[in-house]
Amino acid sequence: MTAFLSVLLDGFASGMLLFVLSVGLSVTLGLMNVVNLAHGAFGMVGGYVCVVLLNRMGVPFPLALAGATVAAGVLGLVLERTLYVRLYRRDHLEQVLFSIGLVFVLGAAVDWFMGARQQLIQLPDWLSGRVEFWGVGLGRYRIFLIAVCGALVAALHLGLVRTRFGAQLRAAVDDGVVARGMGLPVPRLFALTFTLGSALAGLGGALGVEVLGLDPTFPLKYMVYFLIVVAVGGTNTVIGPFVAALLLGIVDVLGKYYVPEVGAFIIYTAMVVLLLARPHGLLKRADA
Amino acid sequence: MRIALHALPWLVAIGAYFAMPEQLPLLSAIAIAALFALSLDLLVGYAGFVTLGHAAFFGLGAYVAGILGQQGWGEPISGLLIAAAVAALLGLVTAPLVLRAGELAGLMVTLGLGLMLYEAANKAAFLTGGADGLQGVEIWPVFGAFRFDLWGRTAYLYSLAVLFVLFLLAQLLVRSPFGLSLRAIRENPKRAAAIGIPVKRRLAAAYVIAAAYAGVAGALLAQTTQFASLDALSFQRSAEGLLMLVLGGLGTLYGALIGAAAFTIAHHTLSEASPQFWQFWLGIALVALALLGRGGLMGALRRMTRR
Numbered sequence: 001m002t003a004f005l006s007v008l009l010d011g012f013a014s015g016m017l018l019f020v021l022s023v024g025l026s027v028t029l030g031l032m033n034v035v036n037l038a039h040g041a042f043g044m045v046g047g048y049v050c051v052v053l054l055n056r057m058g059v060p061f062p063l064a065l066a067g068a069t070v071a072a073g074v075l076g077l078v079l080e081r082t083l084y085v086r087l088y089r090r091d092h093l094e095q096v097l098f099s100i101g102l103v104f105v106l107g108a109a110v111d112w113f114m115g116a117r118q119q120l121i122q123l124p125d126w127l128s129g130r131v132e133f134w135g136v137g138l139g140r141y142r143i144f145l146i147a148v149c150g151a152l153v154a155a156l157h158l159g160l161v162r163t164r165f166g167a168q169l170r171a172a173v174d175d176g177v178v179a180r181g182m183g184l185p186v187p188r189l190f191a192l193t194f195t196l197g198s199a200l201a202g203l204g205g206a207l208g209v210e211v212l213g214l215d216p217t218f219p220l221k222y223m224v225y226f227l228i229v230v231a232v233g234g235t236n237t238v239i240g241p242f243v244a245a246l247l248l249g250i251v252d253v254l255g256k257y258y259v260p261e262v263g264a265f266i267i268y269t270a271m272v273v274l275l276l277a278r279p280h281g282l283l284k285r286a287d288a
Numbered sequence: 289m290r291i292a293l294h295a296l297p298w299l300v301a302i303g304a305y306f307a308m309p310e311q312l313p314l315l316s317a318i319a320i321a322a323l324f325a326l327s328l329d330l331l332v333g334y335a336g337f338v339t340l341g342h343a344a345f346f347g348l349g350a351y352v353a354g355i356l357g358q359q360g361w362g363e364p365i366s367g368l369l370i371a372a373a374v375a376a377l378l379g380l381v382t383a384p385l386v387l388r389a390g391e392l393a394g395l396m397v398t399l400g401l402g403l404m405l406y407e408a409a410n411k412a413a414f415l416t417g418g419a420d421g422l423q424g425v426e427i428w429p430v431f432g433a434f435r436f437d438l439w440g441r442t443a444y445l446y447s448l449a450v451l452f453v454l455f456l457l458a459q460l461l462v463r464s465p466f467g468l469s470l471r472a473i474r475e476n477p478k479r480a481a482a483i484g485i486p487v488k489r490r491l492a493a494a495y496v497i498a499a500a501y502a503g504v505a506g507a508l509l510a511q512t513t514q515f516a517s518l519d520a521l522s523f524q525r526s527a528e529g530l531l532m533l534v535l536g537g538l539g540t541l542y543g544a545l546i547g548a549a550a551f552t553i554a555h556h557t558l559s560e561a562s563p564q565f566w567q568f569w570l571g572i573a574l575v576a577l578a579l580l581g582r583g584g585l586m587g588a589l590r591r592m593t594r595r
Contacts, residue, residue, distance in 0.1 A: 111564045
């Protein structure tokens, strides 16, 4: 029983991570209808920035996380303004080719500078080890993850529901044409959201080095996970992708732990089935 | 003049057999890649249906032909036909799923199906050999007369002949009313439906045909190398197929051939330098092609000849 609880908590923590990594994608996909298969690359960049800051420069862990977030956000802003902006009106094939190309370029660059091996980080003392709660051993880092990601979920949800920016964003996702007609600065909204989404992915990648692992194949390995979160969660809320990410994380970790011989097959099957059952979860506008 | 132009790629292909006897395995790889690109061209280039999981059919064909050869039926031509039939069957079963989901979700479904098949082959090691690949494939001589030799002579001529026959068939297909209706669907599905084209049924048919073509390409790979591995099912292969197609020129059958040749030769030369180097330039090429637009090499050729 206690073993089951530990595994469940692991799944919970990795679901939280998946949410932080993929929430940006769900907004950009819904907002501009861009098939961005390169979203994981921002997570990878964040992860590597964190590793370099922590291992080579001896920066404290929280500052390394902040550095990873900023670096991925800046990269997202630059790429959005220079390259992505040209692709909004193109068809899906060109978007697919472009984003796969971006994954290959960034993966090769990382491989060149950092090598193809898995990266490891040394967590600070206050985050390593376990604490016991009523006989259930919980890793400190898992608790830290759940706290940080939980705070992010709350902040994003309130930001989307309560602020003016959030209201504009929801309007633009619901109907971009009308939002533009009402005078909302949709391109600027998109640039801001893209930057924020990339920054969050960078943070997720940095937090996830310890849990999800990090090597140059990271963006392709987790691409399906991000797409599932988006497909199941819908595009106009924070709570939808959050629930989807939690379910995915828990099913994935439980599956890997209890039925390892089936492997990732469960996840892919779940993706196909969910896409068929809820094709419009992917793109809410298709309902209209 | 026109006939000379049409004959040119095939004369080059036959000339290469005599000119580069030590490069025959590379030439076979080009012919097989060209067949795969051709199959994608029918679906993506003509019908305008983007897929991210076409390697599923390629890999299925490879494993079917490989397992046949391993289990004692090494007759190559019937092996190709059986592989094509099995791949077409998978296409027939999955087409309704892929088409049902709508454009963007359909794209994700093709991706998911491709990954499912990869993972299934990975885990079904008793059948496929898992990560080690399929060992002990034995293929009989073609027509009982031409053995698969060490230098790859038979392999190349056999692959080239299959490519030629299927290329002619594809040419008939795209010029037929069926092919024209596919182009109409690509240009505007709503108008195509309005003039009475059964859009979903035609797309499903194109999907099945492309699946059979990809199955033959995979079977050729398994037969000529006497080996099949998970590589044949990988996402990388689906992406590379799309790149070959866009490099050569979408929606032109010769574009698929030229793109496959250019891609395979570039891969061969660049990855000798270093694998990261290859991946980096592959990525740059993808980004550039996506941003600079379609035409590809065929488009460039056309612009040159028009002047």
